[in-house]
Amino acid sequence: MNARRAQKKDEVSVVLCGEAGQGIQTVEKILAQCLKLSGFHVFATKEYMSRVRGGSNSTEIRISSKRVSALLDRMDLLIPFHKGALKHVEKRISADTIVLGKRNIIPEDFRLPEKNHIDIPFSKIASEIGGKIYVNIIAAGVVLGTVGVEQGFITNIIKEFFSKKSEDIIEKNIEAIKKGYEIGAELLNSGKVKFAISSSPKVKDENLLNGAEAVGLGALAGGCKFLSSYPMSPSTGVMVFLAQQMKDFDVVVEQAEDEISAINMAVGASYAGARSMVTTSGGGFALMIEGVSLAGMLETPVVIHIGQRPGPATGLPTRTEQADLELALYSGHGEFPRIVFAPGNIKDAFFLTQKAFNLADKFQIPVFVLTDQYLIDSFMNLPLLDASDTRVENYVIRTDKGYKRYELTKDGISPRGIPGFGEGLVGVDSDEHDEEAHITEDLVLRKKMVDKRLKKLDSIRREVVPPELVGSSDYRILITGWGSTYNVVREALRELGREDISFLHFNQVYPLYEGTRDYLKKAQKNIIIENNATSQLGKLIKLNTGMDIETKILKYNGLAFSVEEVVTEIKKILSKENT
Amino acid sequence: MNARRAQKKDEVSVVLCGEAGQGIQTVEKILAQCLKLSGFHVFATKEYMSRVRGGSNSTEIRISSKRVSALLDRMDLLIPFHKGALKHVEKRISADTIVLGKRNIIPEDFRLPEKNHIDIPFSKIASEIGGKIYVNIIAAGVVLGTVGVEQGFITNIIKEFFSKKSEDIIEKNIEAIKKGYEIGAELLNSGKVKFAISSSPKVKDENLLNGAEAVGLGALAGGCKFLSSYPMSPSTGVMVFLAQQMKDFDVVVEQAEDEISAINMAVGASYAGARSMVTTSGGGFALMIEGVSLAGMLETPVVIHIGQRPGPATGLPTRTEQADLELALYSGHGEFPRIVFAPGNIKDAFFLTQKAFNLADKFQIPVFVLTDQYLIDSFMNLPLLDASDTRVENYVIRTDKGYKRYELTKDGISPRGIPGFGEGLVGVDSDEHDEEAHITEDLVLRKKMVDKRLKKLDSIRREVVPPELVGSSDYRILITGWGSTYNVVREALRELGREDISFLHFNQVYPLYEGTRDYLKKAQKNIIIENNATSQLGKLIKLNTGMDIETKILKYNGLAFSVEEVVTEIKKILSKENT
Amino acid sequence: MMESQIYEMGDIDIAWCPGCGNFSILKILKLALSELGIKPEKLVLVSGIGQAAKIPHYFKTNFFNGLHGRAIPPATAIKAVNPDLAVIAESGDGDMYGEGGNHLINAIRRNPDITNIVHNNMVYGLTKGQASPTSQIGFKTPVQVKGVFLEPFNPLALAVALDASFVARAFSGDIEQTKDILIEAISHRGFALVDIFQPCVSFNKVNTHKWFKENTYYLNGSHDSSDRGNAFQKAIETEKLPLGIFYKNDKKSTFEENVGVYSKNKEPLALRKEERMKKLSNLIKSKR
Amino acid sequence: MMESQIYEMGDIDIAWCPGCGNFSILKILKLALSELGIKPEKLVLVSGIGQAAKIPHYFKTNFFNGLHGRAIPPATAIKAVNPDLAVIAESGDGDMYGEGGNHLINAIRRNPDITNIVHNNMVYGLTKGQASPTSQIGFKTPVQVKGVFLEPFNPLALAVALDASFVARAFSGDIEQTKDILIEAISHRGFALVDIFQPCVSFNKVNTHKWFKENTYYLNGSHDSSDRGNAFQKAIETEKLPLGIFYKNDKKSTFEENVGVYSKNKEPLALRKEERMKKLSNLIKSKR
Numbered sequence A, B: 001m002n003a004r005r006a007q008k009k010d011e012v013s014v015v016l017c018g019e020a021g022q023g024i025q026t027v028e029k030i031l032a033q034c035l036k037l038s039g040f041h042v043f044a045t046k047e048y049m050s051r052v053r054g055g056s057n058s059t060e061i062r063i064s065s066k067r068v069s070a071l072l073d074r075m076d077l078l079i080p081f082h083k084g085a086l087k088h089v090e091k092r093i094s095a096d097t098i099v100l101g102k103r104n105i106i107p108e109d110f111r112l113p114e115k116n117h118i119d120i121p122f123s124k125i126a127s128e129i130g131g132k133i134y135v136n137i138i139a140a141g142v143v144l145g146t147v148g149v150e151q152g153f154i155t156n157i158i159k160e161f162f163s164k165k166s167e168d169i170i171e172k173n174i175e176a177i178k179k180g181y182e183i184g185a186e187l188l189n190s191g192k193v194k195f196a197i198s199s200s201p202k203v204k205d206e207n208l209l210n211g212a213e214a215v216g217l218g219a220l221a222g223g224c225k226f227l228s229s230y231p232m233s234p235s236t237g238v239m240v241f242l243a244q245q246m247k248d249f250d251v252v253v254e255q256a257e258d259e260i261s262a263i264n265m266a267v268g269a270s271y272a273g274a275r276s277m278v279t280t281s282g283g284g285f286a287l288m289i290e291g292v293s294l295a296g297m298l299e300t301p302v303v304i305h306i307g308q309r310p311g312p313a314t315g316l317p318t319r320t321e322q323a324d325l326e327l328a329l330y331s332g333h334g335e336f337p338r339i340v341f342a343p344g345n346i347k348d349a350f351f352l353t354q355k356a357f358n359l360a361d362k363f364q365i366p367v368f369v370l371t372d373q374y375l376i377d378s379f380m381n382l383p384l385l386d387a388s389d390t391r392v393e394n395y396v397i398r399t400d401k402g403y404k405r406y407e408l409t410k411d412g413i414s415p416r417g418i419p420g421f422g423e424g425l426v427g428v429d430s431d432e433h434d435e436e437a438h439i440t441e442d443l444v445l446r447k448k449m450v451d452k453r454l455k456k457l458d459s460i461r462r463e464v465v466p467p468e469l470v471g472s473s474d475y476r477i478l479i480t481g482w483g484s485t486y487n488v489v490r491e492a493l494r495e496l497g498r499e500d501i502s503f504l505h506f507n508q509v510y511p512l513y514e515g516t517r518d519y520l521k522k523a524q525k526n527i528i529i530e531n532n533a534t535s536q537l538g539k540l541i542k543l544n545t546g547m548d549i550e551t552k553i554l555k556y557n558g559l560a561f562s563v564e565e566v567v568t569e570i571k572k573i574l575s576k577e578n579t
Numbered sequence C, D: 001m002m003e004s005q006i007y008e009m010g011d012i013d014i015a016w017c018p019g020c021g022n023f024s025i026l027k028i029l030k031l032a033l034s035e036l037g038i039k040p041e042k043l044v045l046v047s048g049i050g051q052a053a054k055i056p057h058y059f060k061t062n063f064f065n066g067l068h069g070r071a072i073p074p075a076t077a078i079k080a081v082n083p084d085l086a087v088i089a090e091s092g093d094g095d096m097y098g099e100g101g102n103h104l105i106n107a108i109r110r111n112p113d114i115t116n117i118v119h120n121n122m123v124y125g126l127t128k129g130q131a132s133p134t135s136q137i138g139f140k141t142p143v144q145v146k147g148v149f150l151e152p153f154n155p156l157a158l159a160v161a162l163d164a165s166f167v168a169r170a171f172s173g174d175i176e177q178t179k180d181i182l183i184e185a186i187s188h189r190g191f192a193l194v195d196i197f198q199p200c201v202s203f204n205k206v207n208t209h210k211w212f213k214e215n216t217y218y219l220n221g222s223h224d225s226s227d228r229g230n231a232f233q234k235a236i237e238t239e240k241l242p243l244g245i246f247y248k249n250d251k252k253s254t255f256e257e258n259v260g261v262y263s264k265n266k267e268p269l270a271l272r273k274e275e276r277m278k279k280l281s282n283l284i285k286s287k288r
């Protein structure tokens, strides 16, 4: 599994593993923040169980002199917080992995060479400070010390982080992190760990965001004024983010009684003129499907964020998968147009979400943003997003007296009015309707209305976001993927260092980019990579291009791909090719 | 539109047109019954508005010496019951159409040659008998007279039909039908209408069924013991049918509070050992989609009947369409197997529905039966269904002490126990689970469980119902279709009389028959016919065969195809071919 | 007072059956709204699917004819993003109490300032005569072949139990009284449920105009509509069914007041031109 | 009386937080069922999704762990097709009163002979601390940033309003009393709602064990649980929250009794071997 060795000491992968409730997430946040503010590139991603206490969860934090953005299997440092930890990440332990902690955290039956273990009495130090709860802060300190963060920063960050706590607690946390820092620094100085990560002042000013925040920011940038949703992992973060912004931004965030209410509220708000969205996950989205069809029939914009997780049914609530593409594509009875985005990284999650709002309004359709738990829960630093690259394009008109909501036009798009804005009256109807939105059984008109709605696809197709070709345009082998696999595959290709392999990544999966076939045709060999079991993008590509990508890299155990895994899989395919 | 002339007098197409509430449906039923019992072949189909009173609805009744089973545009006799009638069917009126009724029912601005109108003072005769309500019975009598039904029958049928009414009313209805009959007979005798339809004693003993009854009978034959549903046109008929059988058959029929409850009840009943089904239409089905995924995850059988109607959203509630195929195909988040049937005619609706129950139980999956308003609401005579061709295959085992509901087996199918039957305990779980159905976060097991569920597709594929090739196997042109277009296309081909055109009809659309590509490849030209706007079967075929059927005959105004329309469309395509 | 003509659609085809109670409700609602001087441009009628739910098509105003059972969520949202609009959610008993039951509960909890009018004909009209949640025990239909055996849903008792801010029952046959009740309901600040008995001449041959006349009576002046326990007792009466305003709780704040966007700025959210760029930049910058 | 050991799963990993009220409920339910002598093979635990809804995984019996909010429909159906099974539908407050609100209403109307146990911790536990329908006004969460402002859902008042056949409230902290209530509820013929206050130590720092202790009291012997008006008054009390059996209506027939399939034959429908061929042939023949 461990394709790369830890020789390259300008980059380190730290893994924290413990039970739910042991505060790993706090450590993750503090570390990411401290590291980034110190000028290190950082990427943090986690995998966790669907429970509030106990079990075994892990977080990986990559710290580097260069930009990092993808899950690795490799662990340079492992800090286990409970006995189950080593078993939990067993397969990822290599000859170079160094475990930090008391000997007794390593299970008796576990063979770990002495050189791979550095004894740190976390609990004992914590008790001295004031209790076991400081263990994780000490650990954070150790990590910061081993990579050589400037100590000055840390105190301030801790102060800010715990600002709502008592003086005493803040003091103790500072003491804890300092204690840890000293231990870490001593490891570095003594050469027990050999990291030489350089920091860059530029990084300090960058953003540090996770996928949920990026989608939330994108929504604000897209002019979202109304979000109604029902909590569901892993999509809840977007609702939480917007709820936190309510004090500064004019936005209604309402927790609905169920997903059906959520989508119907969102469509209602949009009808009345407030850009609206819902955030949900597979099972919740399944309940919204009649509502999607409603939006299609009313021609009322709505943005639907689906944070994908493994199904069917409840499945694995806190895990990741890319298996709701087809559900989004074909959701809703009857036939009407839509757009499906699947951002590949945090920056795209921001820009595509804001774009989703403009396109939903422009074409008066439902627009989907498909992310997944991996993207939503991963943090990284990235160049400061530029709000001025975004714009809320207005497509609402002031109505005149004779206004007709569904006026038949050449491109199928009727000027959209909202009630209470202008002289006109604005009706919308879920039955088949005439131009004034009144129920009709005129079957000639019915056909016109179907054509009107479907005709919008022509304009929609003209604005498709093309896929990105990563690598040389002179490829022999082309790997195709979508959504959150972007950075992982990118890094895997860098790792492989083969000029003849490129990566075609789709940020927009529907309508599928017209030139897709040309890209595929050019390759001698096509490979598709998806975090699902049935290759849903592959099917969409086949449907649109007639081309069947038979070589598939699929993963559906609930985890995201790691860089090493992708490297290995590609190598396997290449070696088969050669025999 | 009127491709065929009324020369062929061994077959007549009678159209009744009136407002909702004027009793056309009563006439339809009486006529169909009388005609069939008299030994005539009969086919009756209707189109109607989504309202209880008023508007304009029409019923077509084909009466023939030979078997008839498809909608015609042609009207030999038209009986208008209200002023709007002629306008409503205007396009179908030909030089040979004879309108029966008072002059004043023909709008002033309507040009109808004298020879096309036979004056019958329906209202006046009705008033003499006892009131306007007898108009439609008189009309029924006229029809029976014109085709030469033996008079003896009629009285008995009327008596039976109105058996719950008072003596007086029965008497008056008999008087009314007799009056009408005399008028009709006199038209026939005098040569004003020239029909020579022969009856056959065999027909008398045949079934007279509509699609809803066929699905309902199929459910009983399939061992259905539990139906939970929420009313929705056009699917309600199946619920009504089963409710009527509750006195004779052990079956629970429950109207649920909503569709979500309906499917969750059905899955619950099935878990406990009662074969179960739901009946719904697009919008209602949209609400069941989380439940479909549940059935997929629990591996608990359920049969889902979708009576398709035009969408999106509420659309046209009483009209027909074939646009919910993709929704059924991709319904449910996550990935799991299913089967989709789409019966082409009433007999198949019976056999496939019963088969659906066996397969659902055998593979422990959701099985869909897709019909549509046209099939559901059409009556016809057909050879007596043979119950002994059906069997309730048992797949439930008595459990032992160590029973594991999700035992990993070679073909992915675990022996299925039910609670309270045997020594074992039976658990099912919507989370990812272990063999005993307990929630798990073991991700190695997760992959095994996904594979287990998907593996069942291999066995499912081995039992696919192959498509039927209508016509010579030596075709040059192949028309492909599914579901209720079966009889219409069949008749259109007979009409065209071209040996080089055949019809490939799919009764099972998913998994798609493996040999499909071979059929298509053989044709020089492929044509697809679907009652929708985007060619959903076409897409499924492309996905499965890589072949794109570019020539499409699509209709999506809410009406079914008529024979003439199909003939015309094929001719158009042929003529383009020649230029 | 405006003329109720202002809401007329002119010469249109109404899909209801002659003699249906829906006609009266349509008329009464127009009267009530014109008496209140609510202009068509400032009104939104929100409905679901069913015979009752066709009402917006016979009404010259803004409307949102949504999905079966889902009138309340869009109505709530419309009011929240534009409180200047008068919002009425109107549908049948199947729609509001069957398919939409969960939304009714939660509308009461949210208390948006909307009026919820339910045409209660104790049957599913549009789908041709199945039992509705309010169908009486023993009511026979093609699906309920042995007659309904489920306890009829009691919307008034439920609303009082959840402390709804306005709870009333009316009868479509009584123009004046029903108009008065509607005027009070629409004027009321907060969620107002008005259940209106409505004869369905086609599918409910039991609960006819005559039946409603004989089995109802009006709460008299001594009824204290601020007393919840009392309102409950009236709501569960079955011998004869009381009509009138059962319960009112004027002390509740509305959803719009609570959502936060109107605490400083009264302009409807939907019409507000917000300058986000700067705030957004700041927010982005804060995420470092 | 059986040993409650019979339901033990042995050495398993329980996903609940140490100190959570769910542990007590699990224990009490096992005690109640064993006292009633209900064998694991004759019991089905039906749950939805949430922390509470994990209960079947800690219980050796038949179980149906379905979808969030949807425990009641399968429970109703299971009982209908096999009345020999004791059926318990059990989940959290979000599950039963939020997502599943419409099913609760209709379970009360149908009155299947099942027990509905709701772990009411006034919060969404599994999804990490958003408001639930029963969250109290002012309760702050990451989503309800200014605190809950929706009227808390009152399940007891709703159940009494809809004339549920058995309505009770208990507290997970009181083993004996809660066990007695559960025994009565499970023994009761008809739908029995038992709302159990349950402290969530991780996400509800307001309604703690102590809070429940201080803010509840038991209905005393003089409470007449057959008096609906009285039960209603108790159900809407908020100063202190009563515990015990609020209301019982023994006169109602059950869903299973009404569906018709058991009027002549008591054998569970699910296990019945029916000879359909002849009946089917006759039915087909009748369709001529």
Ligand SMILES: Cc1ncc(C[n+]2csc(CCOP(=O)(O)OP(=O)(O)O)c2C)c(N)n1
Pocket (backbone or CB within 6 Å): B230, B231, B232, B233, B259, B283, B284, B287, B314, C049, C050, C051, C052, C053, C067, C068, C091, C092, C093, C094, C095, C096, C119, C121, C123, C124, C125, C126, C127, C132
């Ligand atoms: C999701 C969904 N389920 C079912 C239907 C079918 N449907 C239309 S109206 C209706 C019930 C009508 O009853 P009610 O709401 O009481 O209105 P009424 O016609 O009696 O005025 C039903 C079941 C639908 N349109 N959508």
Ligand SMILES: Cc1ncc(C[n+]2csc(CCOP(=O)(O)OP(=O)(O)O)c2C)c(N)n1
Pocket (backbone or CB within 6 Å): A230, A231, A232, A233, A259, A283, A284, A287, A314, D049, D050, D051, D052, D053, D067, D068, D091, D092, D093, D094, D095, D096, D119, D121, D123, D124, D125, D126, D127, D132
């Ligand atoms: C359809 C659907 N929506 C949302 C969720 C996410 N979800 C899981 S449990 C839960 C709420 C849990 O709260 P509650 O029912 O009160 O149970 P508790 O965890 O507090 O015991 C939610 C919203 C889901 N699984 N399915």
Ligand code: SF4
Pocket (backbone or CB within 6 Å): B052, B053, C015, C016, C017, C019, C020, C021, C022, C051, C052, C121, C125, C126, C199, C200, C201, C202, C203
């Ligand atoms: S069916 Fe009943 S409710 Fe509908 S319009 Fe006719 S009378 Fe009115």
Ligand code: SF4
Pocket (backbone or CB within 6 Å): A052, A053, D015, D016, D017, D019, D020, D021, D022, D051, D052, D121, D125, D126, D199, D200, D201, D202, D203
């Ligand atoms: S989160 Fe709350 S309800 Fe869930 S197990 Fe922990 S304490 Fe119990």
Ligand SMILES: [Mg+2]
Pocket (backbone or CB within 6 Å): C050, C092, C093, C094, C119, C120, C121, C122, C123, C124, C125, C132
């Ligand atoms: Mg109704």
Ligand SMILES: [Mg+2]
Pocket (backbone or CB within 6 Å): D050, D092, D093, D094, D119, D120, D121, D122, D123, D124, D125, D132
């Ligand atoms: Mg809870």
